[in-house]
Each structure stands twice: as structure tokens, then as C-alpha cells.
Amino acid sequence: MPQEAGLRSFFLAGFECATQRRADGKRLDLLASTRHDAHVAKDYARIREHGMRAARDGMRWHLIETAPGFYDWSSVAPMASAAAEAGVQVIWDLCHYGYPDGLDIWSPAFPERFARFSKAAARFLAEQGDEVRYFCPVNEMSFWAWAGGDMGRFNPTARGRGDELKRQLARATIAAVDAVREVDARARFIVAEPSINVAPNGDSEQAIADAANYCEVQFAAHDMLVGRLNPELGGSPDKLDIVGVNFYPDNQWVLGGPPIPLGQYNYRPFREMLKETCERYGRPVIVSEFGAENTARPAWLYYVAQEVAAAREAGAPVEGMCFYPVLDYPGWENDRCCDVGLFGDADANGDRCVYAPLAEELRRQRVRFEGEFAAANDERMTPLRREAS
Template sequence: MNDVPWYTDGRLRYGVGIEDTFIPQEAVGHRKLDLYELTQHYAHWREDLELVAESGAEFVRWGIPWYLVEPRPGEFDWSWIDQVAEKMRELGLRCIVDLMHYGTPLWLDNSFLNASYPERVASYGRAVAERYRDTWTDFTPLNEPAVNAEWCGQNGSWPPYLRGQDGFVKVLIPLARGMVRTQQEIAAVHPEATFVHVDAGFLYDGDTSPEPRAVLDERRFLALDLVTGRIDDTSPLRDWLARHGVTDGDLQWFRDNAVHPDVIGVNYYPHFTKVRLEQGTSTPVRAGTDGLRELIELYSARYDAPLALTETSLVGTTEEKIAWLQESTAVVEAMRGEGHRIIGYTWFPFFTMVDWLYRFDQKEPDEWFLRFGLVDLVRGADRGLQRVKNQAFEVFRDLAAGKVDGVQQRDVA
């Protein structure tokens, strides 16, 4: 194994991600949401990984469906994961393993509110790290804790269906505990492991919302600040957290058990990461490269760690995707030249995804297609989903190979 961590060599690596949201719980009016099933990744995974390799990506963000791998507490079925891991090894793909992408197994009552959740998810993470320690070295303990807390705790859309700011906090705290325990358990069996913590760093315009703008500006960092033990009595959110039931003992636990990511992943979408707040509503604002620069600067100033753009893309024409590829990579390279330690760029999702809103009606998946990808999904007469590369795929491949004019690639210390 290489003694020099890959994220310290100063290079910018290009990667892609395969959308892997799993919400297996059903309810009246709420369908199961498994993006691997809806995009037929379970059937086409070999082809999908070969396309990833063909794109020139050096890494892939790819997630494990926990609810299928651990169908009963402590019982694991690795049969499919074994095949995927071996294929990635054959292709020479670095996998940043997405251990938790929103959903919990069906047997875990009340989802993240279950008292055993932090230990259950940590035990699962440890089992993955032990089994695949010779293949996978890079792990994301939990994807986008802020989004997870919004959909599960603030908006009441996913289990455990809480609402409001109080619900947001009540979900985020066990999520953060689970992140800490997962990293601790993986490090215990895989000391060389790399940890990539990923969140969506929302940007805001305006001041009117259910909570003061100052709270929202700090809240975007809350999960990362908790797991790294940064929240104390002087923190801007201390009183806000106390109002929602977070005790001194809770915060002391995080300080006593602080873990630190090797890489901080920031997710940014030019058409909806930034929102305008007014009269209790939020409206997406197209922020373009200005928003990308603003977000990277915020995280770069706050944390002393390498950064990766772990998700970016847009729904639009092929020409619009190509334009965003060129514009966003140019900004990333310019910021690297200014001293920002950006070590990864990720087009996510790699192919067409099904909108999460599919869960809430009975329309066909095709009616919820969002064509973010470098690869389009096209329904055939046999109902299968063909993988069709669009022209943005070729542009990405050229960028990854350093062949695109106008994007000066630099090494950073």
C-alpha cells in the first residue's frame, strides 16, 4: 500500500458518483425509493462501472444499500457487494464508499431515533471495512447530514417523519453520533483508512425565514462542527441547540470523541444550492460559478483540511452541461492556484436519476427522470434502460486527461 495518502500529492483528481438514495420504508402514499432499482443499476452494474472507467474518472462515489446487505440485525449478505468490489479492483477504480445515503434498514424501528442507531450503523461500517480492507480504503460515514436532517426531521418526508427546527436537531444529533462511531470503528480495523465527510453547504439570500439568517448560516456547518468537537459554550448555535434539547453532556460527548476527516467534501449545484429567503419561503436561485467560489471559500476558511467538490452537475441540455463542466473546472483550478487545497472534482450523478418526488405519487419512473448525467438512460421496448453517452461524457474525459484548452491544471502543496 502506498505510504503517501492520495489526497496529499497536490493533484486534482476527477471522479463521478452513482446516485444511491435508499428509503426502503413504505407508507400510505409513500413508495419505496431505491435509486439503484429505479435506474436498473442492480442489473447493469458491470456496464455502469466500465463506463465510469471509460470516462477517465480516477474515483467513484458509490454506496452500499445497507437495508439489503444487513437484512436482519447482525446478519450480512455480501454476495453482490463482493462482485462489485472485485470489478472495481479489476478496473483500477478508487471507490469512496458511501456507507449511509439517507435510509436505514426496515428492522430499525423509528429509523435514526432508535436508541441503538449510532451503534448499529457503526457495526455495519466496521463489517464493511473488515471485509473489504484489501480493496476499499476510502469511506464516507454518512452523506449530507444536513439534507438528511431536513428530509427526515424538518420536512417530515422520510422516516422518522419529524417536522420543524426541533425535528431537524433531534435527527441531526444521532446522525452525527453515528458518523463519529462509524469512523471510530472503521479506524479500529482499518488504520490506513481515509475518511471523506460530505455535506451540502447551502447558501442564502435574504433574512426572512422560520429561523434567523444567522442560525442558517451556522447550521450548514453543524454536523461537521459536532463530529470534530468544535461546539462549546462560545459557539453561535449553543443557545439554539439548548432550546431544542441538546445538553451540555451531549456536546461534551462530541468533544471527548472528536474525529477528523482527511478530506471535506462539499456538494454544490448551480441551480438550487443557493436559496432566497422571504416571508417564510425559500426559492432556489441560480448562483453559477459565483456560488461555487463562495461555498469553497467558506469551507476553506473554516476547516484546515483538503477539500473536494464531491457533487456537482445540472439538469439541462448537453450544451449546458458542457458549459458547466468547463466553467466549474476553471473556477476550481483558479482557486487551487490561489492556495485552496482542492483535490477532487466529482460529476454527480453520473447518469440520469429519478427525482426523489417519485416516492410520493404513482407515476412511472420515467416521468420523474432528471437528466443530470454524462450518460443518459433511455427506455427500450423491452422496458430495459439503455446507457447512452452524451457529448458531455467526452468533454469530461478530456478534462480528466488534462486535454481541454483553457483549463490550466496545477499541482498544489
């Protein structure tokens, strides 16, 4: 029987921690640009005020490994201390699209160095206290393979090499899991991958088959980890622990065409997608990312929560939902303000306003998933200072 996820709260806060280099060479650092790194203690206390006692956050590999095999943990230590002080359980992203300059992602050195970094990260955290640590080794292997390996949108800015990049990222993940377990046999791992539905662009048998084949690709990274696909990578069933699925409003589209709007005849209910994932892998599942922009935020929370509840009622072990990101952030490509979070930009004191409609919908959903007592007895409730748009 698979072990339960063991999260401290059903709802989690996700802090955007992408660190890739764009095609123009600019290095992104979302922990810095959202000022979460500067105000992490207040941010962790703030999510606790809204009942979230677990979070996804990130280590910035390119900042930590200052030279091959040399690690500077000064960017992580304040975050680990703040999490302990706030009582927040952190799932640490070890590689969120970014890696050190000078490291060839296509070479055998990449999974080897990542494994050594992951082992060092586990050792560092073990020194901070005796608790079960959670890791997401490589975030969204499938999306990274598409964006960085096929479309040239960010590192390694390749085209036509997506499958090769996905295998390399899976190889690195497998190596990292083994390396972390050498230090901490209790460590837990989450694999966060997009959950998609692709509808056929016609009624022909070929169109239907092409769409079905594209849908199947969403499981390739998981299948590599468990050894069903490309077993030469070293995958085995124990490499897959908690399955994370990322789900956004544009995760369903017509093959070669536009997104499918919610409610359209060919929009697949998310409950079915969750149930399929649970049955395929027999592991605990969390919605590791979900969110929408502007005034769609509370409605999207409501929809995803409805589908999660239905999946759970049908027996699917869905054990958590992670707001991602929980902070508004500057867009990757143009720095525009993306109003996606429960909280806005930080002021000079590190205070952030709250998006009231989303906070209220979260309160209602906490009643559903955690009970009246949990929702009514948060330690501190921040005034809802942002008016509905």
C-alpha cells in the same frame, strides 16, 4: 499537515444510491432502478473510458443487514469485484438516507448498530484486497436532517426535529469512524455536505443576521465531528478527514424566497465558498457532488470547474470533482426521467448512450486539471452516440 485525499483521478463518477423510505412508505433503491447493480462491471469500465478512475458508490444497509448482526454481502460482492477488475477506486456510502426496517433512528441502538455494520463492511472489504479503503459513513447529514427531520419528506418523516436528527446522524458517523478504524487503521473518510449560500431578504440588520445564521448551519455537521459543537457526541479533530461539498444550481437562495440565479448580484462565487471551507477546517476538500439537468449540464461543469480552478490558484486544496449522479435516474418522488448524467438508461445488454456535450466539456476540463496526456490517452473511447438536445 493534513494528508492529501489520494484519489486516482481528479474527476469522479457518482452513482446515485439513495435507499430512503418516502413519506408514503415506498422504499427507494436507486442502484436497482438505474440498473447499476445489474450492470456494474460495464458501468465501471465505461467511466474509465472517460478518464474517471474513482467513484462514489453505495452499500445498501437495508439489504445487507438481514437481521440484527447478520450480514449478507451478496449485493456488494459483485460491485467490489467489478471495481477491482476495472481499477476503479470506490468511496463507499454506508448510509445514504436508508436504514433497516424496524430500527428506531431516534434510539441509542441506531448509532450502535450502524457502527457494527460499518465495522463489518470494513472487514468485508479488507478481505477483498490490500488497498486503502474510502468511506462516506452518512451522506448529507444536514439535508437529511432537514428533509427527514423537519419537512417529513422521507424517513423518519418527522417535523420540528431536524436538529435532533442531525445530532443523531453525527453521533452515528463518529461511532462508525471509530469502528472502521478498529479493522482498518488506513481507512479514509469523506463527509459530504451541501455547500450553500443564503442571501438576506432585506437590508435590515435582522435580515442580514438571519441569513448569516442560516449559512452557518451548513457547517454544523462538520463542527460536531471535530468536537466544536455538541462535544458530548464524542467528536474530535481526527474524525474529520476529507471534506466533501455538494453544489448544485439551487444551492443559493434568498432566505424565505426563491433560488438565486447564477450571475445575479447576490450570487456568491463558488470559489469563495470553497476557500472558506478549506480555511475553516484545514483539510483536503473535494466537490463530492455537482450536476445539473438537461442542456444545463455542460455549462454547469464549466462554471464549477472555473471556480475550482480559481480556488486552487488561491491556495485552496480542492482535490477532486464528482459528477453526481453520473447516470440518468428516475426521480425520487414521481419516477420521472431526470436527464442529469453523462450516461443514459441501460438497454437490455447494459449499454448506455453518452450525452455528447457533457462528454466533450469533460474532455476539455480534463486537459485543464490532468493535462493533455491524460485526456488524450484514455484506454478506450466510447463513441458519443447521444446528440445534443
